[in-house]
Amino acid sequence: MMEFISSTFTSxxxxxxxxxxxxxxLAFVVMGIMIPFRTLQFPDLTSEGAYPLGGxxxxxxxxxxxxxxxxxxxxxxxxxxxxxxxxxxxxxxRIHTLLAGILMMxxxxxxxxxxxxxxxxxxxxxxxxxxxxPFVTPGFPVxxxxxxxxxxxxxxxxxxxxxxxxxxxxxxxxxxxxAMAEAQGISVWVSxxxxxxLASGFSATSGALMVQAQGFADVNMGLGILINGLAALMxxxxxxxxxSVWRQLLAPFVGAIIYYQLVSLCLAAGMPPPDLKLATxxxxxxxxxxxxxxxxxxxxxxxxxxxxxx
Amino acid sequence: MLEIRSARKVFYAGQPDxxxxxxxxxxxxxxxxxxxxxxxxxxxxxxxxxAVSGALPLDSGQIAINGDDVTDTPVHKRAKxxxxxxxxxxLGTAASMTVAENMLLADLRSTDRTLARGLNAKRxxxxxxxxxxxGLGLENRLDTKVELLSGGQRxxxxxxxxVGGSPDLLLLxxxxxxxxxxxxxxxxxxxxxxxxxxxxxxxxxxxxMAHAVDYGxxxxxxxxxxxxxxxxxxxxxxxxxxxxxxxxxxxxxxxxLGAGA
Numbered sequence: 001m002m003e004f005i006s007s008t009f010t011s012x013x014x015x016x017x018x019x020x021x022x023x024x025x026l027a028f029v030v031m032g033i034m035i036p037f038r039t040l041q042f043p044d045l046t047s048e049g050a051y052p053l054g055g056x057x058x059x060x061x062x063x064x065x066x067x068x069x070x071x072x073x074x075x076x077x078x079x080x081x082x083x084x085x086x087x088x089x090x091x092x093x094r095i096h097t098l099l100a101g102i103l104m105m106x107x108x109x110x111x112x113x114x115x116x117x118x119x120x121x122x123x124x125x126x127x128x129x130x131x132x133x134p135f136v137t138p139g140f141p142v143x144x145x146x147x148x149x150x151x152x153x154x155x156x157x158x159x160x161x162x163x164x165x166x167x168x169x170x171x172x173x174x175x176x177x178x179a180m181a182e183a184q185g186i187s188v189w190v191s192x193x194x195x196x197x198l199a200s201g202f203s204a205t206s207g208a209l210m211v212q213a214q215g216f217a218d219v220n221m222g223l224g225i226l227i228n229g230l231a232a233l234m235x236x237x238x239x240x241x242x243x244s245v246w247r248q249l250l251a252p253f254v255g256a257i258i259y260y261q262l263v264s265l266c267l268a269a270g271m272p273p274p275d276l277k278l279a280t281x282x283x284x285x286x287x288x289x290x291x292x293x294x295x296x297x298x299x300x301x302x303x304x305x306x307x308x309x310x
Numbered sequence: 311m312l313e314i315r316s317a318r319k320v321f322y323a324g325q326p327d328x329x330x331x332x333x334x335x336x337x338x339x340x341x342x343x344x345x346x347x348x349x350x351x352x353x354x355x356x357x358x359x360x361a362v363s364g365a366l367p368l369d370s371g372q373i374a375i376n377g378d379d380v381t382d383t384p385v386h387k388r389a390k391x392x393x394x395x396x397x398x399x400x401l402g403t404a405a406s407m408t409v410a411e412n413m414l415l416a417d418l419r420s421t422d423r424t425l426a427r428g429l430n431a432k433r434x435x436x437x438x439x440x441x442x443x444x445g446l447g448l449e450n451r452l453d454t455k456v457e458l459l460s461g462g463q464r465x466x467x468x469x470x471x472x473v474g475g476s477p478d479l480l481l482l483x484x485x486x487x488x489x490x491x492x493x494x495x496x497x498x499x500x501x502x503x504x505x506x507x508x509x510x511x512x513x514x515x516x517x518x519m520a521h522a523v524d525y526g527x528x529x530x531x532x533x534x535x536x537x538x539x540x541x542x543x544x545x546x547x548x549x550x551x552x553x554x555x556x557x558x559x560x561x562x563x564x565x566x567l568g569a570g571a
Contacts, residue, residue: 165424166414166418166428169407172407173404176407181386182389183386183394184418184419185390185419185420188386
């Protein structure tokens with residue numbers, strides 16, 4: 001028994017730098033999930049397609065010798081466009097946000113394949129943004145932590161500033177009460193399109209950073225990323241809360257770090273990797289079910305059909 | 311000034327349950343005038359208000375504010391000139407945001423929003439002053455989320471938000487109907503004070519006949535989508551609840567009771 005614990009611990013500790021760099025990179029997807037779900041009340045699944053989209057765009061550009069920072073910006077722009085499309089599908093055709101997201105991510109799969117021309121692409125050995133990390137030897141996980149962490153800190157500060165500006169307050173109002181926002185002169189269309197676009201842009205950025213970190217792009221790299229991100233978001237919110245703007249913005253980062261450490265711990269303890277999605281799914285389900293379980297069933301319990309929990 | 315010219319709106323057109331909500335309605339409200347709209351359920355009061363605010367497009371007819379045709383202007387653009395208080399306190403405020411943030415949103419209704427910090431010290435001081443006028447203690451709860459306020463407090467906040475910035479037109483959609491009598495009275499007093507102070511052009515829909523008698527310059531009764539009766543001037547000063555109720559096609563005791571007559 002002692003031996004099991006010590007071997008688990010040793011392999012877990014050895015994984016910490018790698019998982020930490022992963023956490024910082026995937027925190028952007030979690031941010032891309034948090035903004036539509038929490039700020040805009042627009043439950044959105046586009047990230048599942050925007051994340052590989054960012055990866056594919058970045059992979060192709062880097063393989064073509066484009067500057068890696070520019071490749072990330074291009075990925076962000078493509079993700080932004082994808083998000084705008086999801087928002088437009090919902091707004092213009094009155095299609096449920098979840099279905100609009102599923103449509104978009106399904107179509108993006110083909111688009112991603114078209115962009116790369118094949119299902120995966122190696123960019124191993126190409127110049128990446130991680131080679132620019134100061135003070136460390138390129139190629140070590142620490143360089144990834146530094147670069148992704150710096151970008152993450154920048155995004156956090158920028159969003160924390162933006163959401164308190166006049167425009168940012170208006171954007172949050174659209175999520176809080178669209179009818180009221182409209183009556184206060186705020187265009188719900190413009191705000192929703194920009195907000196969801198921005199979120200998908202973050203998901204795509206995450207994909208681009210991941211491709212540069214792992215040295216290859218794959219059309220299937222987004223599989224299950226949404227549920228991982230949701231799990232991370234819920235953990236983050238449970239830890240730092242969501243009462244204020246900065247707490248809500250910090251939750252994705254804290255959640256991503258804790259979630260991937262937990263995953264790493266499970267793997268180190270010998271959990272077969274194929275079971276990971278089942279475990280994550282059960283975890284998200286448990287988190288969603290908890291309030292309803294606490295309330296109890298039967299008298300005064302749940303109505304036949306309640307408003308969806310999203 | 312508000313002008314509604316031969317406004318027509320038909321729901322379920324061509325179907326068996328076709329309903330003419332506005333039947334070539336004409337109505338003019340002078341600048342600074344306080345009009346009170348009454349009428350039984352289905353008379354077209356809400357439809358009219360929604361058409362004026364832009365939430366509901368007209369089938370035909372025009373709506374003009376201060377002489378400018380706004381018939382095809384979307385809600386968020388019309389909001390530059392129109393402020394509205396809804397019947398449901400939940401509708402008029404952003405629940406998950408703070409009192410100060412809600413005030414800010416209303417404050418920016420008729421201006422272009424910038425990337426400057428929203429809640430600066432100057433604005434916070436101004437909001438404190440304006441909320442203090444209500445006497446509900448809201449001025450000390452600027453950082454409280456609106457969802458934690460009572461219905462009356464939320465409605466009072468909606469009113470303060472609406473009358474700020476002197477809109478060209480103030481729409482009150484049975485805004486005291488969901489409140490208990492004491493709070494309803496408080497909100498109504500605050501309404502009248504604001505309308506008088508800022509000389510606001512106001513259109514108020516109400517089911518409360520006592521309010522229709524006591525407040526406003528003119529009573530407008532709608533029936534089947536058109537103006538059935540207008541009482542203004544001296545006649546308005548002498549009108550009683552009983553006289554008003556007499557004009558309803560279907561009289562109910564509830565109306566008399568609701569009026570407290």
